[in-house]
Amino acid sequence: MSTNKALYLITTGDQDGVGLEVTAKALISLSKKKSFLRDNVFFIYISNSKEKYVIQLKKKFKTLTVSDESLNNIDLYKNFEIVFIASKLSPPHWVFQASKLCMSGRFSALITAPLSKELIQKSGFSEVGHTEIFRSVSKVNNLYMLFVGRFFNVLLLTGHIPLKQVNRNILKFNDTSLLKNLLQFRKNLAPRIRKKPIAFLGVNPHAGEGGIIDGAAEKKLSSFFSVDNSLLKSTPSFEGPLVPDVAFQKKYWNRYSLFIATYHDQGLIPFKMIHGQDSGVHITFGLPFLRTSVDHGTAKDIFGMNKANPNSMIEAIKWALKLSSSYLP
Structure with a gap:
């Protein structure tokens, strides 16, 4: 033994x-x-x-x-x-x-x-x-809920907070360690997607429509996820902000390695609708264990x-x- x-x-x-x-x-x-x-x-x-x-x-x-x-x-x-x-x-x-x-x-x-x-x-x-x-x-x-499924993967940028607090939390978000850790974790995903970009969703309808529907949160996210590609050895990095109401269409599942949703239900409604109890694992991202x-x-x-x-x-x-x-x- x-x-x-x-x-x-x-x-x-x-x-x-x-x-x-x-x-x-x-x-x-x-x-x-x-x-x-x-x-x-x-x-x-x-x-x-x-x-x-x-x-x-x-x-x-x-x-x-x-x-x-x-x-x-x-x-x-x-x-x-x-x-x-x-x-x-x-x-x-x-x-x-x-x-x-x-x-x-x-x-x-x-x-x-x-x-x-x-x-x-x-x-x-x-x-x-x-x-x-x-x-x-x-x-x-800075702990995050990460959901890994058979069809696609989702990280929630904010946790169990009221909707009225989401925009405020996004505007002050500045956890730069998340970027490197996500890119490292991506290596553990299925070979078909592990080198694909990580997509981030907008907060507002139509991802702000270029600033017509607020857009401050989308501007903040676009700036935050602008990563130096030298970190990635020429592999794709982050793309977005995606329009939330179409981001999880089937044609995008293999285009991205992971989707970053800005709040709880934005990411978990599509994830649980598609995966049910047949597939899906929750990983707490950021813990020392x-x-x-x-x-x-x-x-x-x-x-x-x-x-x-x-x-x-x-x-x-x-x-x-x-x-x-x-x-x-």
């Missing part, structure tokens, strides 16, 4: 959601490849060790159950394939704890199942989502029905394994 296994943390989200179900289904599916079990250990947060999906995993894998107070000795657990972390804490607490463990460098990545914003609030936290929790723990202000996630919600309406589609979790785990050896925020 290898002692050089990579260690991954998985938080399974709301107890009455599909997080544990898609986690179990994903791990069982991926275990068909022998190297998956040989090279990795998955530490999974659970609240009930008698839950049916926990029992399924225990039958399939070499497992151990520990408390969340026993994680100081993780090297002792490398002979197992799955380590269940039986926790009395609420799922939002799991995310805080797991983030701190990843910050310590002892885990290769954090993989998260969906967590409702209502549960975060009920647990006494002011944060409204995973991204805000990571910002609080890491003390890194690697975090991947499903791109869907808790789906409480199908909790306990064994109907949840695990494809997004399968892809989230695959991307965690792919990026963890050479991760750059």
